[in-house]
Amino acid sequence: MSEALARLAYQAALWLLTPFYLLRLWRRGAKEALYRHAVGERLGFYKSAAEPGRLWIHAVSLGETRAASALVDALRARDPALKFLLTHSTATGREAGQALLREGDAQAWLPYDTPGAVRRFLRHWRPRQGVLMETEVWPTLQREAEKAGLPMVLANARLSEKSLRQGRRLAALMRPAARRMTLALAQTEADAERIRAMGMARVEVAGNLKYDIAMDPALIARGQAWAALLDRPVLMLAVSREGEEKALLHDWVKLPAPRPLLAIVPRHPQRFDEIAALIQAAGLTLARRSQWGDEPPPEALTVDVWLGDSMREMPLYYGLASVALLGGSFAPLGGQNLIEAAACGCPVLAGPHTFNFAEATELAIAAGAARRCADLSDAVAQGLALCGDTVSRQTMAARAQAFSRAHQGAAARMAVALLSIIP
Incomplete structure (x- = not known):
């Protein structure tokens, strides 16, 4: 299957599933109220004003957000003037991310991976760099970021053999997304080899951020x-x-x-x-x-x-x-x-x-x-x-x-x- 056909099928599936996705979020919000917060952001609609030029880090859930905390601390130590945009997909991730925010930082939901939602997200926030934590490679997001000239990095990157097999089955969709990454910072050499096999050109082994998380x-x-x-x-x-x-x-x-x-x-x-x-x-x-x-x-x-x-x-x-x-x-x-x-x-x-x-x-x-x-x-x-x-x-x-x-x-x-x- 060609990339264009795979992308069309993927986008059509997401459009069809969007109402069910939003319903699922609303239902989860019955137990975790944060899922009902700012639902429009899931579609790329943001109410708050956005200052351009933040360093954007996407940490999908709690574990990724905790890992991101060590990276945020290290970045602030080297450039105290940096301002961050943190995005998440789960309530636990967003709640944990609130503790990382300082004056001038912002936080939002990452939108659903449809072209319109992603374009609205990128136009609104206009980040200077995007950092996706661990395994988060999204086909539409990667394509739109490339079109916008936004460098994208996969940090603390890992890829299991099981995930590599799944990626190969969806190669027409996932290989182009992987190729569009500017850099992957892998946890281990084994992860790096599997990530290269998915098509990422520049992959470096940097270790695992979770060893650097400060325990209270x-x-x-x-x-x-x-x-x-x-x-x-x-x-x-x-x-x-x-x-x-x-x-x-x-x-x-x-x-x-x-x-x-x-x-x-x-x-x-x-x-x-x-x-x-x-x-x-x-x-x-x-x-x-x-x-x-x-x-x-x-x-x-x-x-x-x-x-x-x-x-x-x-x-x-x-x-x-x-x-x-x-x-x-x-x-x-x-x-x-x-x-x-x-x-x-x-x-x-x-x-x-x-x-x-x-x-x-x-x-x-x-x-x-x-x-x-x-x-x-x-x-x-x-x-x-x-x-x-x-x-x-x-x-x-x-x-x-x-x-x-x-x-x-x-x-x-x-x-x-x-x-x-x-x-």
Whole structure:
């Protein structure tokens, strides 16, 4: 299929799906109100005045926004006069992005990838450079940016083998989009090779920004203080995904007492109530983080399960946990990022599915900061053993922090690269 025909089919599909996309956003807004905020921006209509010349960074969701925070800090350190435009696609990303804004910065939703919406976005904001975080390559956006003379960079770029196969199946659409990127700053050499295979001409290996994210020491200390209030260790399922919580609870209720405190921190906030219901349906007593402030009440110290139903408190949870089971890695979902856990000194047990963060996981395992488990039942067994082995747990914690420190520096390298090509 030719590029023109593929692009026409893609655009027609988006136009047809636009009403359903907007309806889905409105429905999600019933639980997360921010999805109903400034809906017109999704179509490229912006009410606020726009000063041209900002450096535009698109961070689709929470993880990408946290990674972008390290890059923003590094860029500001080298050019304090820079003004930023931050765009997002999810409510969690936009909420986290608000903390990065300073006077003169702006924030908006990235529009749907239709020609009209993208052109309105670019005309309104007139950025001097566009930076897309990690995997965000959009065919229409790339084409319109090229026509507008806007240099586009893929930062903290990663591409799994699975995504490469998908990209090749859509080669008529995705290869031209990739070729239009000015620069890709890849996390690893393996990512760089796959990105080059998609057609990007200039690809450099810069490392992973997530090693440079500053962990809040006050949150870590609070989590450690909560752990000291308990008379038992804490086994945590961190950043869990669909299906993992139910499988864990199925195994957990079979364990004899006394058990560690089980903590579950779901990846998506819209699932908090669903997971609370699962815990109670399993016959386990529950305390929800959202129900107290700086310190858990006495009754929370004796329950079976804590539900981490709060946002931007992962350092607290890693400070609390004796051992963390890596969410997303016990189902074929690719795993979540374990770098934050390592920076907080929390030992990690990963399942078999970590293709989204393959190199970081393997490096952490090689460094003694994490271990690979065959499945969730194996992870529970290994987690219980570590909970009872203080020496091994402390050794893993120290190795985790050393591993995190050893891989820092990507933010500085990316800032230098971006400023070298900024108009």
